[in-house]
Amino acid sequence: MEHLEQRQKIIIMLAIMAAMLFAALNQTIVGTALPVIVADIGGMDYFSWVFTIYMLTTSITAILVGKLSDTYGRKPFILVGIGIFIIGSFMCGTSTNIYQLIIYRGFQGFGGGMIMSTAFTAVGDLFPPRERGRWQGLLSSVFGLASVFGPTMGGYIVDVWQWNWVFWIFLPFGIVAFAMIWKLFPNVTTDEKASVDFVGAVLLSSAIIPLLLAFSWAGKTYAWDSVTIIGLFTWSVIALVLFITVERKAKNPIIPLKLFKNSIFTISNVGGLLMGMGMFGAIMYMPFFIQGVLGISATKTGFVMMSMMLSMVTTSTIGGQLVTKTGRYKIFAIVGLLTMGAGMYSMSTMTIDTTLTGAVINLVIVGLGLGLTFPVLTLAVQNAVEHKYLGVATSASQFFRQVGGTIGVSVMGAIMNVVMANKMEEMMASSGGATANLGNLQAMEDPQVLMDPDKVAQVKESVPPEAVPMFEQVIASMREILSTALSGSFLFGTFILGGAFLIIIFLKEIPLRMTNETPESKVETPLESSKASS
Template sequence: MKNKLTAIVGGLLLALLMASMDNTIVSTSIGTIVGEMGGLDKFVWVTTAYMVAEMACMPIFGKLSDMYGRKRFFIFGIIVFMIGSALCGMAQSIVELSFYRAVQGVGAGAMVSITFTILFDVMPPKDRGKMMGAFGAVFGLSSVVGPLLGGYITDHLNWSWIFYINLPLGFIALLLIAAFYKESAAHSRQKIDWAGSVLLIGAVVCFIFGLELGGKTYAWDSLQIIGLFAGFAILAFLLVLIEKKAEEPIISFSLFRSRLYTTSNLVAMLSGAAYMTAAIFIPIYVQGVLGGSASNSGLTLLPMMVGSVVTATLGGFLMTKLQYRTIMIGTLAMLLTGLALLSQITVESTRLSITGIMILIGLGIGASFSVLSTAVLHSFPAAQRGAASATLNFNRSLGMALGITIFGIVQSHSLLSKLTESLGKGDIAVPADLNLSDPHSLLNPALRQSVDPQLLDAITAGLSGSIGSTFAWSVIPAGLALIAAFLMTRDTMDPAAESEEYATAH
């Protein structure tokens, strides 16, 4: 029995790592890919296609797993993900790569939405806490490991191997789950909510593409972006109407009658939005203000990764001893404090001080990956856990996407304002090919050596000030997440109460 559980857990861990890591693994490789294929104007689709497909499919596969069983859809997800990975590695154009990334995203949506549910089903109640901690650590770890691994593989092998590496890992996960996971929970076969599925996919596509393309490919007030957001609003409205009347809705709004479930989803969304500011802007700060290399700036996230692994694991152990809300209040207070400290960074800030703050932020976000994944399943029967877990992962991903977009706009506008103020007198010459509103264009090492020292000082001060201001704004969702944690119920994970259900199912 122990060896069987170990095999299942190993397969689930591999699947979760692959699906989560591929969200970010192309970020450090996209420059090389575009340089080889061309299509600079379409590169945003490479990451957006994966994100849209994954998010749209999470609630669908979560619900289907409740209705027809976890194993078949989890294995389907692994196979589709592997097919998408193989096709990505063979892509000959950015358009092809974007399409194949969407195929990957469909598989990832199935794997991520079902992983925690299978773990909850097969793991004895007394061990669920520590295993949820381990899985939460992997979930948090992947957001940092992805870019680092992608950069290393691109530099030392070929960019296609960031996708091919999924094939042996996926094959191992497939064998382990197929051979050792035996479906045991009862499932009710119901009519598939096709209307809800189509409306959900359409709403997610409109919303995410609106966020990704707005301010980059098209202006925010352009007809295209306004149309995308209008489409989202209409489809979301219709979705709510349809789902309230559906016999077996894809999104079970009845789950939100549970206060613990609702507040856990709210905490996940808000903390995800706040956390992404550190993950995105600290590397930019290190490279653009402190003068670090691209690889060194990425390594700056390692202390945050270590901190998140610590509290994700520790949160899993503490769930049987402390209330969910107590753990979340304590850790989110650290996240809030860390972001508040980052709002004070200047050009004089040291790497040591930044490292200390990053550890604090990691400690602040880690528990959310394990504790919330367990809290949303609390008190729900096996037949509803797939939908419950999938909705949490959807809302966390949505929060992160919103955080990247909203705070990216805040930072860009603040940077342009500060640089316009500094350079407005006309005393400093600005090269015609320098885009002052784009922080990434200001990180080129060659730029730092070629431009006028006064211009470099102005750019450095502008980056520092704008990033500090952005962190000040990110305190708002972090503070709201902390307030939501106070509103969580006083439940704890009770292995004894769940033992009877586990014994009956096994």
């Protein structure tokens, strides 16, 4: 497909970007609207499953479709993915209870996984590695734009219209993208159709699902040392061992294990996993600081978080252009990780005296580094493998980043909760019963309640007038506790990004190929990989 006319390539890329924007917006817009949705249809106890089921089905589909698209072409999967996502989006808007919404979101996730997996891979079909940098950067910027506008639009829609339109408003994007790809996207398949590795697919799913569930539930729904969490981890390990055993003998493995002998593939994916831990940690827990410590409203917090995403969009676009122009990519990953690490460390030093401007500057620094690093690691993987492995290599890169994000959010959350619990015990012990006149203080025994200004106001109203000064002192102490807890989480993220930096230092940079048809000898082989020095 790299021999198509440039005009046709650009039109196809616009269609792919429309499909990705459609999927990404549907994902980011739900977060803001979900409280209103749950208030209408009920099911607060199953609130988290709306996100969890989507994450599971997306992750599983992306990794499986990567290999299948290498054999049967990208076009069928991206079309089916868009179709499933359109149907799933429409059905989500018709939900009358939380159970229907969870089922429809899971169905929607199958389509989202197909779209995300084939979209980044299609760039590799359309353009040789030397030209992919600018397009990978533009695709990455789509995620940033969705993260910028999605939450704000979600809040606006539920305030002005009915919540159903959160799922319906972007359906035209999907329909237009489907029509464009159907008409313009040529399908390229391999000459030989090997059998599908169904056993490997089942075992891989059996390893991934309990792993993601364990990290999603640990420290929240269940304790880390609970039978449920330990059982899920054990199940995942056993399934992984069986998967490796089967894949070694499979004629057409769902993930060729020999790819891990390629140093660039392995180092890039490990670096991507660690980067995902830091990236998603910043995205998830910085709002806790902005709302809980600084006392900024949820609506304004969305605008503050825009600074991180806009800086990411800027550097991912500029960085992609520079990669294409210079043919170099490792330096951008190194500079990006250093910048992210500096921003994360600066976050760990924030206190209750930090200004909103200071928080925004830290977000911008993290975003600048993220934009430089995000597209480079996928490009490095694509450039290091034979074209016949393009789909599975690209989907593996996305999968490792997703797993990293799940692990990072869980571990950083655990650190935050442990520190908060210890500090709260110290505060209660030091008060010596002086807080007895504060009335409903038990309602605020968790500093995370600071994220809900209405609840804080309700508790304050129940406090006797003479105890209001002490109540405000307790609130200030709780803000300080939350700030200290978040500092520990961000410091962990700093060390993780430092680890990613050290790993990427050993990434071997090979010239970006000028064509997808370069002979295998021009690509790093497992034997060359074992001899390569960084």
